[in-house]
Amino acid sequence: AVGYCSYLAWTICSTEEKPKPVTPAAEKKNLVVLGTGWGSVSFLKDLDIDNYNVFVISPRNYFLFTPLLPSCTTGLVEGHSLMEPIRNFFKGKSAVEFYEAEATEVDPERRVVHIKRNHTIQGEVAQSVIPYDMLVVGVGADNATFNVPGVEEHSCFLKNANDAQKIRNRITDCIETALCKGRSSDEIQKLLHFVVVGGGPTGVEFAAELQDYYKDGLRDRFPDIMDAFRITLIEALPNVLPMFSKQLMDYTESTLKAEAINVLTKASVKEVSKDDIRVEVTKPDGTKDIQTIPYGLLVWATGNKQKGIIENLAMRLNKQQDSRRGLVVDGCLAVQGAHNIWALGDCANSKLPPTAQVAHQQGSYLANVFNAMARTPSSGGPEVQPFDYNHQGALAYIGMDKAVADLNLLGFNISSHGFFTFLFWKAAYLNMCLSARSRFLVTTDWMKARVFGRDMFR
Ligand code: FAD
Ligand code: NAD
Numbered sequence: 001a002v003g004y005c006s007y008l009a010w011t012i013c014s015t016e017e018k019p020k021p022v023t024p025a026a027e028k029k030n031l032v033v034l035g036t037g038w039g040s041v042s043f044l045k046d047l048d049i050d051n052y053n054v055f056v057i058s059p060r061n062y063f064l065f066t067p068l069l070p071s072c073t074t075g076l077v078e079g080h081s082l083m084e085p086i087r088n089f090f091k092g093k094s095a096v097e098f099y100e101a102e103a104t105e106v107d108p109e110r111r112v113v114h115i116k117r118n119h120t121i122q123g124e125v126a127q128s129v130i131p132y133d134m135l136v137v138g139v140g141a142d143n144a145t146f147n148v149p150g151v152e153e154h155s156c157f158l159k160n161a162n163d164a165q166k167i168r169n170r171i172t173d174c175i176e177t178a179l180c181k182g183r184s185s186d187e188i189q190k191l192l193h194f195v196v197v198g199g200g201p202t203g204v205e206f207a208a209e210l211q212d213y214y215k216d217g218l219r220d221r222f223p224d225i226m227d228a229f230r231i232t233l234i235e236a237l238p239n240v241l242p243m244f245s246k247q248l249m250d251y252t253e254s255t256l257k258a259e260a261i262n263v264l265t266k267a268s269v270k271e272v273s274k275d276d277i278r279v280e281v282t283k284p285d286g287t288k289d290i291q292t293i294p295y296g297l298l299v300w301a302t303g304n305k306q307k308g309i310i311e312n313l314a315m316r317l318n319k320q321q322d323s324r325r326g327l328v329v330d331g332c333l334a335v336q337g338a339h340n341i342w343a344l345g346d347c348a349n350s351k352l353p354p355t356a357q358v359a360h361q362q363g364s365y366l367a368n369v370f371n372a373m374a375r376t377p378s379s380g381g382p383e384v385q386p387f388d389y390n391h392q393g394a395l396a397y398i399g400m401d402k403a404v405a406d407l408n409l410l411g412f413n414i415s416s417h418g419f420f421t422f423l424f425w426k427a428a429y430l431n432m433c434l435s436a437r438s439r440f441l442v443t444t445d446w447m448k449a450r451v452f453g454r455d456m457f458r
Contacts, residue, residue: 028053028095029133031370032113034103036063036086038356039138039345041434042363043370044089044096051374054096055130057115061086061100064161065438066356067429070205070397072164074171074213075454079161081441084434101126106135106313108338134340136366137313137327141304141346141354150272155300158202167299169458171210174296175218178225185228191296192228195277197269198301199235200242201396204252206299207233208399211259215400217453231261232293234279236268241404243353243394248404251417252396259399267291272298304354310347313338325349331386333366342366352389356432361389395425 031052033040041063044056062083071077090096101117104127113135117126143159145151156167171194177183178191194210196203210231219226233240233256239249240256240263256263266282276294283289306314306326314321314328318337321328326349328336333348335341344366345359352358365387372384393407393414403425404417416424426446433439 030055030131031134031136032057032130032132033136033138034058034113035138035140035345036060037138037140037345038063038066038359039140039348039363040136041086041089042360043136043138043344043367044363045434046364046367046371048367048371048374049090049093049095051371052095052134054090055132056086056096056098057101057103057113057130058086058098059100059102060160061098063089063434065433065442066159067432068442069158069161069164070202070209072161073158073167073206074209075168075456076209076212076449077442077445079165081438081445083161084438088435088437099130103139103309105309106137106316106341108313108316108341111135111340132340134370135342137310137335137341137343137347138345138359138363139307139309139347141326142307143300144303144305145300146302148269148272150274151300154272154274155197155298158206158299158301167206167297170297171213172456172458175222175225175456178228178296179222188225188228189230190275190294192225192230193293193295194229194231194297194299195293195295196231196233196299196301197277198303199233199237199240199263199265200301200303201394202301203233203235203299204240204256205397206301207231207256207261208259208397211261211399213454216449217456221456232264232295233261234264234267234269236266238265240265241396244396244404244406245415248406248415248417252398252404255398255400255402261399304346307347322349332369332384333362333387350387355394357392358389362387395421395428397422397425 029052032055033044034057036056036058062085065082068077068082072079072082086098099115101115103113104116105114111132113130113132115128115130143157156170157163158167174191178188196207214229218229239253241249241252253263264281268280269277270280271278276292277298279291279293281289281291306324310327317335320336326347327343328349329343330336333342333344335343344362346354369384391408393405395403395405397403401422402418403422405421405424407414430439430442433442
């Protein structure tokens with residue numbers, strides 16, 4: 001019996017461990033992947049890497065878990081907890097090379113990518129050219145400013161880890177300056193006025209985190225100045241969180257108001273200066289009024305615009321491209337008018353919203369396409385089904401341990417809000433973390449903040 005069992009175990013193991021045929025390195029195609037965000041990392045995680053010579057290029061040598069970035073601005077979660085070193089995703093895979101550099105240009109005629117690396121200490125700039133047989137573009141997007149004067153110079157964005165750290169520094173700076181001896185009451189009012197432009201999920205979640213920070217620590221720690229603490233959220237449309245159902249939009253607005261956040265809707269920021277912003281507010285009778293609002297910190301969260309490298313590539317390709325909304329792709333994410341270039345995530349114009357959910361699913365889908373292509377002989381290629389997006393819903397944190405959710409469960413739309421939705425939000429985001437390390441660190445940060453409060457230093 002023992003012998004039979006050993007034989008059975010050996011048979012099972014040997015079927016499972018049967019080596020896959022590996023293409024010799026010289027015959028493998030050069031696959032260049034741009035970016036280490038949601039789209040590219042999901043692609044790399046599911047790609048059968050041994051089938052290609054893979055070159056990954058990104059100015060960030062880590063993946064960033066963006067959904068919890070607003071929590072980093074107030075010390076609830078540490079930036080490093082949301083970062084996963086990119087090389088951790090392909091440990092032990094010799095067929096992958098990572099270059100921490102920025103792709104500056106894609107030349108589709110010569111099939112090369114130009115890259116540039118700035119050496120932070122010596123200030124040197126190293127430039128080189130990487131040839132590709134196949135190119136996957138997942139460089140994300142930049143912040144939209146709609147050419148409003150002064151935005152680039154005077155406001156903070158909230159797109160990456162440096163932005164979150166910059167906001168955290170500025171909050172501390174405003175508080176410490178307000179606490180400094182000899183500040184007039186007008187100065188303190190201005191320093192402690194935090195203005196957020198854009199009532200999409202980024203703006204709402206940041207405003208909510210900041211208000212929590214005030215209630216969880218600032219209010220009691222600095223009672224002398226905290227009467228002056230104010231948050232104003234400015235949105236051009238009639239409602240905040242316009243992508244949620246009407247019921248959840250109204251619930252969010254009333255919750256934010258109950259938290260003493262001043263919500264200004266139908267208000268469009270026209271100009272930003274060092275000390276104040278000029279806002280055009282539409283009054284209930286339809287007339288317009290220009291208001292000047294002083295601020296200590298201004299956070300600008302008005303959505304995405306395409307990166308220069310994408311606009312440049314779109315212009316080099318044919319007229320099917322629209323450089324404003326990203327690279328136009330077909331149903332299988334192949335870039336229209338290009339040969340052997342695919343795009344995914346925020347830089348792709350696939351008529352889907354620019355979310356992590358979309359980029360993640362596109363990355364996994366494209367990896368399966370590439371795995372199938374490697375299995376099929378070059379003539380003809382495999383039958384590829386177009387990308388089919390599975391919308392699982394939208395979630396947003398709105399402060400005071402409350403969240404809103406528009407979920408799509410088994411084809412049913414379910415709207416929910418409040419404390420239990422907040423618990424669901426926490427569980428869902430922990431589950432979305434791409435590594436056990438990140439999951440562990442985020443949980444620890446949450447526990448640490450509950451027990452000891454948030455860290456109030458830069
Ligand atoms: P990104 O994740 O932005 O990655 C782009 C990558 O390209 C980065 O690694 C970058 O360094 C690299 N790169 C940039 N320029 C170059 C270049 N020239 N050459 C090479 N590499 C380059 N979505 C949700 O679904 N749920 C959420 O809860 C959610 N919360 C969010 C919260 C915040 C604060 C923000 C800002 C976004 C949030 N999103 C959320 C949206 C989501 O983060 C994006 O849609 C998603 O990151 C897009 O993935 P991507 O791979 O296209 O781009
Ligand atoms: P967004 O495009 O969703 O919202 C930007 C808002 O800014 C819009 O409502 C717009 O009307 C407003 N706006 C634009 N110009 C303005 C001006 N001059 N003055 C006042 N308001 C102005 O942008 P976002 O919130 O940065 O989100 C970007 C993407 O990331 C979206 O696809 C979003 O769904 C996704 N995201 C999702 C989550 C989540 O699911 N929890 C969180 C953050 C971001």
